[in-house]
Amino acid sequence: MKALVLASAAALAMVALCAGDALGQGASCGGRGGGTTTAGTSTGGTTSASGSSAQLLTGPGSWVYDVMAAQQVQAASMQQRAIAAAQKAAKDLARKEKAQAVARERRHEELYRRSQAKSNALAMK
Secondary structure (H helix, E strand, O other): OHHHHHHHHHHHHHHHHHHHHHHHHHHHHOOOOOOOOOOOEOOOOOEOOHHHHHHHHHOOOOHHHHHHHHHHHHHHHHHHHHHHHHHHHHHHHHHHHHHHHHHHHHHHHHHHHHHHHHHHHHHHO
């Protein structure tokens, strides 16, 4: 039972570690800075307008930017829910183990009491 508690604690630590890594990646990937802008060059040496159009598509205020931001918020929320669920599962498991230990102890005490009563009854005869 202790191994189960340790395993659940290790799983919780892994979830927390992965969540921290994912949040760090999301902040660097997604776009508080406005996205990637690369200006392409044509064969004649002039720059195309792909840099400004990329900024229009992924910059703050655009639909794509809003979708990316919403996805990041949703991912962070799901990670927090996963961590909370893992913590709740560990807490419930600990409570269950404690209740089982108490029940086991009570059964043991009751069996001991009955055996003592039986031996006392046999001794009285």
